[in-house]
Amino acid sequence: MKDIKNLIYTIRGVKVMLDSDLAQLYGYTTKAFNQQVKNNIEKFDTDFRFQLTKEEYNEILRSKNLTLELENDFLRSKNLTSKEQRGGRQYLHFVFTEQGIYMLMTVLKGELATKQSIILIRTFKEMKDFILTNNIIEHKEILQLP
Numbered sequence: 169m170k171d172i173k174n175l176i177y178t179i180r181g182v183k184v185m186l187d188s189d190l191a192q193l194y195g196y197t198t199k200a201f202n203q204q205v206k207n208n209i210e211k212f213d214t215d216f217r218f219q220l221t222k223e224e225y226n227e228i229l230r231s232k233n234l235t236l237e238l239e240n241d242f243l244r245s246k247n248l249t250s251k252e253q254r255g256g257r258q259y260l261h262f263v264f265t266e267q268g269i270y271m272l273m274t275v276l277k278g279e280l281a282t283k284q285s286i287i288l289i290r291t292f293k294e295m296k297d298f299i300l301t302n303n304i305i306e307h308k309e310i311l312q313l314p
Contacts, residue, residue: 216268
């Protein structure tokens with residue numbers, strides 16, 4: 169599987185992941201994945217999970233097409249749009265914030281779910297650490313601290 173960082177997008181000012189990408193990571197079909205979430209919907213407040221607008225989803229597709237490094241990824245993106253045009257997906261994608269992904273750990277069970285949850289937690293922590301470190305470096309440069 170490709171680098172998980174490439175599956176994280178900024179929408180409405182927060183880092184999120186698509187339901188379809190999370191479903192694939194966890195070894196579910198998107199439909200089964202979303203059904204598991206629906207069965208536990210009380211755990212997913214609107215700041216944990218929300219539905220994309222068509223414009224937001226199109227922006228993600230544009231982002232994917234601009235930054236894709238592997239031919240396989242490009243074909244997957246093309247298949248997503250063509251599948252929607254054929255009527256394969258009847259609703260707009262849901263996305264999960266970092267907190268929503270943590271909540272998924274209480275919903276999705278099994279060895280693969282545990283393994284992927286650990287990887288996702290570490291990825292988000294690494295991204296936060298990177299941002300924090302770069303902000304400290306920038307502030308040192310601005311203040312001209314040693």
